[in-house]
Amino acid sequence: MAFPSLRLSLAAALMLGCPGSIVAADFPADPLAWPPVTSTNKPWTRWWWLGSAVDKKNLTRQLEDFARTGLGGVEICPIYGAKGAEDRFLKFLSPAWMEALGHTTTEAKRLGLGVDMTTGTGWPFGGPQVTPDMASVGLKWIRQEATGGTPFKIDLPQGKVVCLHAYPESGEAVDLMESTHEGKSGWQPPAGKWTVLGLVAHSPVQQVKRAAPGGEGNVLDPFSATAMERYLGRFDEAFGNFAAPMPRAQFHDSFEYYAAEWTPAFFDSFVKARGYDLRDQLPAFSGQGDPDTVSRVRADYRETLGELHLAYLKRWHDWAKSHGGITRNQAHGSPGNLLDHYAVSEIPETEIFKHVEEGQIPMMRMAASAAHAKGNNLVSAEAFTWLDEHFQVTPEELKEAADFVFLSGVNHLFFHGIPYSPEDARWPGWLFYASTHMGPNGGLWRDLPAFTAYIQRCQSILQEGRPSQDVLIYYPIHDIWHGNQEKLPLFTLHNQDTWLAPTRFYQTAMELWNNGITHSFASGDMLSDATVLDGKIVLGGHAYGALVLPGVKRMTPETLARITDLVRQGARLVVQEALPAEVPGFHRKRERGAELSAIAEKLKTQATLIPPGGSIVSALSPLVRRETMTASGLRFVRRAHDQGYHYFIVNRGNETFDGPLPLSVPFKSAAILDPWNPGHTVTVPGNEGSVPVRLEPGESVVIRTFTDRIVEGKAWTAAPPGAREVTIGGPWKIDFIEGGPSLPPPSGDLPPGTWTKLPGAADFSGTARYTTTFQAPQDVTDDCLLDLGKVANTARVFLNGEALGISWCAPHHIRPGRALRPGENLLEIEVTNLAANRIADLDRRKVPWKQFHEINFVNIDYKLFDAAGWPAFDSGLLGPVRLMVPLPP
Known part of the structure; x- marks a missing residue:
């Protein structure tokens, strides 16, 4: 086997990457230690600059808070501002704004933090420099009947007519473009019945969402690399004299260029890419005629727009690279091949939204697959977006969500997020309308270092070494493009049940996931970079034991020929149902189809074919490992x-x-x-x-x-068969030490329970200290365990004056170690709850704390936020608290 040399070549390739961004961490000198801590393996956060109303003092203060709390960096996203702070607003990319950015990157470097920035404000890309001719373009249909001998009259939709044809019941179409002037057509139809079809492009169709001051304006045309180049000219000018450290990466949020379906250069691009003129197939494009032709023409339109968006992203990436930076891109939402769009950037980024369920894994794994195919190490995620209602997201939900994105292949997590808030802002400070609020005043901040440390350790492992994936699954984008949607389909996280879940590709990925077979995805373009070594497909420096075609119906002859070449070199191919029998698209479909069939005929004897209903797991078992x-x-x-x-x-x-x-x-x-x-x-x-x-x-x-080494350290020993429980029932004394709206009076002689039932504490959000003493038996050992029971929501534990640590989420178990002693022990537990009860109190008293421009503040259903009807959420040490003393073996 040649894997040692493969590993060496991969390490050499990674050394050529961008330091600290795509390079795997070093293995620790101590085989039992965690990898060295870097800013990249700490969690980062999206940092909303509300109104860009920032100043140097508060920037430094908040960056220092971030560093102390265990964050590794920020992504600056300027958005709309807070009411009453208009005199502080800085216009995006103005000299004052650039000075604030320079102060931020300088201070971040001093503190060991990284800085990324959005190449714009709000989302998606756009702004005042986007003139109508470079703005996103919508598309409207003209459909009208005409009769010979009757003057044809038509009021054309607003916009630019890009084609207008009349079709008789039989015979040749008539081009009406020359007879169309000032929004009307003067055509006189000859005898017979006619159908008039046309397309009207209209622009602009969207304004930047949640724009910051100086960033308002039209959304950029996402299918024009030329528009992107012009757009970036404003950034070139702003950065022309920038003397501070440059941001590490530029960020592009998910594709939300809504209603964008066209670009001025589309017809020329289409002819060049697809080999025919879309205007010659206007009836099929409109949905008329032979269903197969309709499907093919529409797929060609979708593929062309996907390619144009890919060129748009590449132009943005190349610009960032020319300035010494890299890019992070959320490809999801685009109408193109998501794998190729993710792969443009050194750091492809996925996200989770609202809920966490395993059925999302195939969609989320696309970002990681793109990184694997390119040999890049980092995969990021926008995490915790609308995970629950504002101020109600629990530490348990956060931990589950973080683990989930790690399982999807992510190793560079971004909180969503923390707003910039000046020191003089009244509680709860400046806020962003979408939860989860991870910053101060959200109820999670005081004990957040425990969570950031957990993420840092996990990511240090997930960034070290190389992915170990055994199966490569071909992503059949052409089958998806050939779907029966009339509109341009956008492949988002939110609608994957309609476009992804019904596919054999998705079902295969889930079957492998559920059966412990590791896998990545590859596009046809990615396979063009693959090689074969010792019977394994090598892509991006990673070796795969098999390539799976998951019920693929359409494939280009070029891609199938490439797969055939890989098989000829020794790669193992597993085919579900049958080899692809159709070519995608309309142009020369018969000739290309015959070419595809000839290739498939030669290949089928060399592939493992699984009939419909057959088990992919059984077919792969002789070829790859299974956990x-x-x-x-x-x-x-x-x-x-x-x-x-x-x-x-x-x-x-x-x-x-x-x-x-x-x-x-x-x-x-x-x-x-x-x-x-x-x-x-x-x-x-x-x-x-x-x-x-x-x-x-x-x-x-x-x-x-x-693999070949015996490491020595503390040996694992079997846990004792059981434990003796020592109940720590109190009485407990409770002192409120930090929070508001005011500190309730202390209480004593209490059993564990929610503090919301105590005088003056129903609306309190903050920290309370629980104190008691208890008697430990004489035979206690270092292996005892403190079980705090239920905690709402986080706890810092002290035993006999010694800090034992922070318990972030259930199960709330703390090892007392040598701090525990026989006889009397002093136990102190500082419990911090969420901010929900205090927020509800503000709304019940109608305190005007929601004071923001544009969308202001909404709930998880995007309706006006009002917490006045919330119940009092349990808070404090709920217990039962027990000392678990192991029984002797």
């Missing part, structure tokens, strides 16, 4: 490092997993690392091919295997 842990509800990411493999494992099931965890890779020894407790690492021998773990539902763990 059987998924049958127990465990989900994982596996990455290769120079001495073995890393596993990041999450229990997404409903039952506790407790026992040997079989791994598909051979290993001589393994280390079990707890990302919540960096010093808690144990080792196990690999002679049984499994690692013993215990994972409660929602818990996660990192396992590091060593």
Whole structure:
């Protein structure tokens, strides 16, 4: 096997990348240690500059807060401003704005933070420099009947007529463009019945959403690289004398160029790309005639727009690169091949929105697949967007969501997000309308360092080494383009149930996911870069044991010929249902179809064919590895490092997993690392091919295997068969130490329970200290466990004056270690709740805290936010609190 040389070539390739952005982290010198901490493996945050009403003092203050809290960087996104702060607004890209940016990048460098920025304000790209001729363009149809001998009259829609043809019941069409003037047509129809079809392009069709001052204006044409080049001229001018550190990356939000369906150069681009003139197939484009022709012509239109948007993104990327930067791009939402659009950037970015469910995994894995195909390391995600209602998102929800994006291949997480808020802003400060608010005054900030540290450790592992994916699945975009939608389909996260979930591609990806077979996706263009080594397909420096065609119906002869070449070199091909039998598009479909059939005929004897209803898992089992842990509800990411493999494992099931965890890779020894407790690492021998773990539902763990090495450290020992419970029932004293609207009076002689029932505490949001003493038995050991029971919402624990740490989410277990002593012990628990109760109090008292321009502040259903009817959410130490003393073996 030639894998050692493959690893060396990959390492060399990564060394040529952008430092700190796409390069994998170094393996720690200590095999039982976590990788070195970098700003990139810490979580970053989107940082909304409301009205760009920023000043140097507050910029520095907030950046220092970010650094102390464990963030690694920010993405600046200027948006609309707060009412009453208009005199502070800075116009986007003005000298004052650029000075603020320079102060930010300079201070961030001092603090070890990174800085990205949106190439615009709000979203999508656009602004005052976007004149109507470079703005996004909509498309309207003209459909009208005409009768010979009757004067034809038509009131044309507003816009520019780009084609207008009359079609008789039989015979040649008539071009009416020369008879159309000033919005009317003077054509006299000859005898017979006629159908008049035409297209009207109208622009502009959209204004920048949530624009910041100086960023208002038309949305840019997303299908014009020329428009992009002109758009970027304003940035060239603004950065002309910029002396501060440049931002690391430019960011492009998801494709939300709504109603954009055209571009002025479309007809010429279409002829060049597709080989015929769309105007010659206007009836089919409108949906008339042979359904197969309709499907093909519309697919050609969609493919052409996809290619034009790809050129648009490349022009933006090349501009950023020319200024020494890289790009992050959210490709989802575009009408094109998402894999190729994600792959334009060094850091492709996905996102989660509202809910978290495993059915989203194939869509989310596209960003990671693009990075894998290009040999890039980082995959980012906009995380926690509308995860729940404002101020109600719990730490448990955040932890579940973070783990979920990690499982999708993400290793560079961005909070969504934290608004810039000046020190003099009245509580709750300046806010952005979409949750989740991760900053101060949101209820999560005080104990957030525990969560950022968890993310940092997980990402340090997920950025180290290389992805270990066994199967490459071809993404059949042409089958999707040939769908029966009349409008231009946009491939968003929100509508994937209509365009992605029904496909065999999606079903295959989910079957492999559920059966523990690792995989990535590849487009036809990506396969053109693939090679074969020792029977494995190598793409982006990663080796795959098999290529799967998941019920693909349409493919270009060029792509199938490339696959045939890979198979000829030794690659293994698995075909579900049948090899593709149709070519996409309309031009020369018979000739191209015959070429495709000839290639397929030669290939079918060399492929593993799975008939309809057959098992893809059974077909792949002789070729690739399978991780059987998924049958127990465990989900994982596996990455290769120079001495073995890393596993990041999450229990997404409903039952506790407790026992040997079989791994598909051979290993001589393994280390079990707890990302919540960096010093808690144990080792196990690999002679049984499994690692013993215990994972409660929602818990996660990192396992590091060593292929040819025995590592020495604290040996794993079996947990005692049970534990003796020592109830810590109080009485408890509670002191409110931080928060508002005011500090309730202290209370004593209490059992655990919500503090909302105490005098003056129903509307309180902040931190309270619970204090009690308890008697520990004489036989306590370092292996005892403090179980806090239910906590609303986070807890800092102190035992006998020693800080034990922060418990961020359930299960709220803390190891007291040597701080625990026989006899009397002093236990102090500082509990912080969410901000919901205090926000509800403001709305009940009709305090005008929602004072923002444009959309102002809305709830999760985009209706006016009003928390006055919220109940009092449980807060505090709810318990029961217990000391778990292990029984002797």
